[in-house]
Amino acid sequence: MGKIADGLEAADRNVFTRPIPKSAGARMRFLVRQAKGSTKAVARRLGVSQRTVQRYVAGQRKHPPKALAEALEREVRKEWQPRVRRRAEKRAATSTGIAVEARARFGFTAAPGSTDDGRMRRITQQLPPVYARRLFDARAAGASERELRDIVAEGLQEVYFKDGGRRAPGLVVEFTDIDYVEMSY
Template identity: 65%
Template sequence: MGIVGDGLERAVQQAFTRPIPKSAGAQMRYLVKQLKGTRAVADALGVSQRTVERYVKDQIRRPRADLARRLEDAVRERWQPRVRERARRQAATSTGLVVDVRARFGFTAAPGTTDDARMRHLTIALPPSHAARLFDAQDVGAGEQQLRAIAAEGLGEMYFRDGGRRAHGLGVEFTDVERLEFDL
């Protein structure tokens, strides 16, 4: 995905009420149940159907490192969909998101003001409207640049323009992201 998309996914995963299955066999059994068959799991993970069957029967216990990562990622993206949706809906309607970012921020403003970009570390609470825009854009498959633009607009509104109380018409540039974390 990208920095913003992955950050949104990690934030939603913090709402999980149970940990994902730990063993490879339990993870495979979960995927077989979700995808309704070993062939679909084999296609999703890029392994043979027989390999999936052997993991399900616990004949193989330790997957290769790359398969273990793909397996955990596949389980994590399907784990607790209703909890995930509830957390997204709550952030988009009532609580908003907290963004912790270290990036280069610059801005365009009236002539005579400084617009030099500089590294800043910000921890800002975005209102539900900006959280909803981020989640909606992610749902329709927006790219990393579009998600960054929405995040920059939200950060600019809350930090530079202070919710509309100052710096009217200020356009924020958001580049060189070193770290970005979201929290619900």
């Protein structure tokens, strides 16, 4: 994943009301429940054999190799507390918006005579609900990192650089060389 997608995932984790299961067996049982009892589907998802999944579910194995442990955690986080996540996303997309803190290179396409050279900036800005909705919809549709970055860039352009349309008409912001992005909603 990219930095924007990772920032959205981290924001999702911050809205969880309970921590994810700790043990490999508990995580595996959770995934099997989500797959409606299909150990075969979970095995395909994790890239292991069906028998391996069954061993963790039965408690015969307790300590997965590093690659499996990482895949297990990643897949559990994707499925964990979907109602809590949906409720928080709906609130962000309809009323509160999404807060973005980024350190990246911002450049401009603007009128002649302006300073349009890109430079590193650290910006913290609350984007309106419309941008949160667009981000969530794009992520659900499987948008690329570039598409997610363009949505964030457009939001920062309109809210931060153009001040909601009160200044810099015609300004187009370039959002590149992202150092980090943190989001919350």
